[in-house]
Amino acid sequence: MRLIQYRDVQGRLQVGVVSADGQQVHRVAGAESTYALARAAIEARTTLETLVLPRLEEALPYPVLLDEQRLLSPLTHPDPAHCLVTGTGLTHLGSAATRDAMHQKVAGDEAALSDSMRMFKWGLEGGRPAAGTPGVQPEWFYKGDGSIVTPPGAPLVSPAFALDAGEEPELVGLYLIGPDGTPHRLGFALGNEFSDHVTERQNYLYLAHSKLRACAVGPELRTGALPADLQGESRIRRGGEIVWRKPFATGEANMCHTIENLEYHHFKYAQHRRPGDVHLHFFGTATLSFADGVRLQPGDRFEIEQPALGAPLVNPLVVDERRFAAGGVRAL
Structure with missing residues (x-):
């Protein structure tokens, strides 16, 4: 799994998962940050993938996020x-x-x-x-x-x-x-x-x-x-x-x-x-x-x-x- 942090159009921090072809990013619902996700995974004694994959939402074009320099x-x-x-x-x-x-x-x-x-x-x-x-x-x-x-x-x-x-x-x-x-x-x-x-x-x-x-x-x-x-x-x-x-x-x-x-x-x-x-x-x-x-x-x-x-x-x-x-x- 390939995780990124990025800013949405309102400037809010989001976490996304990059598709295998590198063309899309699926937002992770309710994720405040990768840091927060990792803390939750440790507390639940599970993996990041197990925690994240059921929470994927709408897809965004990854090249746009890169071109607009919205990644952290x-x-x-x-x-x-x-x-x-x-x-x-x-x-x-x-x-x-x-x-x-x-x-x-x-x-x-x-x-x-x-x-x-x-x-x-x-x-x-x-x-x-x-x-x-x-x-x-x-x-x-x-x-x-x-x-x-x-x-x-x-x-x-x-x-x-x-x-x-x-x-x-x-x-x-x-x-x-x-x-x-x-x-x-x-x-x-x-x-x-x-x-x-x-x-x-x-x-x-x-x-x-x-x-x-x-x-x-x-x-x-x-x-x-x-x-x-x-x-x-x-x-x-x-x-x-x-x-x-x-x-x-x-x-x-x-x-x-x-x-x-x-x-x-x-x-x-x-x-x-x-x-x-x-x-x-x-x-x-x-x-x-x-x-x-x-x-x-x-x-x-x-x-x-x-x-x-x-x-x-x-x-x-x-x-x-x-x-x-x-x-x-x-x-x-």
Whole structure:
């Protein structure tokens, strides 16, 4: 099932189910939000599909909702401060050539490896444990709260101080913490993790700074099992011209960690199991225009396509020229 959140013509929040052909959306009767539906499903000890499918009403043309930019991210919290946006890196194997090169690099003396390559090697060796068994820890980072999440179609805003504004096409897990502290995965969505790669490359200790940026998630939330091999494409469009494009492969067949292992190392922390909180967790990528020397410009459009997850995620890039002044903190 493919869920979306959207605004009707009166501006009211609605939840819909996208048809298999991607042409129609059936409204879910009485649904205040995906968040409310998920809470109800947890309380009833049932699945989202079981709860939603009997409540489908009139059909709307999905392309119209996309064209009119009436979609929201597929899971939002009524209080953005209770939505935690995080991610894991060094999780993907990349192309066959990249895979071979990585294996050759990590085959030598571990003491001679960079910290990043050592982390990648650990993932190769211990990131895919047996089900129910913890594996090696991945790299982990914090991006922000729900206020940084940009809806599909809306501008991704880069701050004036940023040195780069690059896309990161990724798979995102969407979660709600139940009343007893159990994390519940609603499903998966497309994401543009959007980072400052120039800042990160100055020194790996700047990774935390480079991740404190906006991101985009959606348009759709796919429930149920996820295919192991997900093949799509990431593109940069400048005006009417595509200036960069590259295959975007994700899913466990293309990763050195299992989803279960990445989830375990996120939710093992008690502060990540606070009842009622929403978590949007990015699972990493191996596809970056920055790695191919592309420098993004304001007005460029990110297009991330992964057919198994529904409609593409499209966002233009803008720069916020406002700056926080040095010395702008006031003493009381």
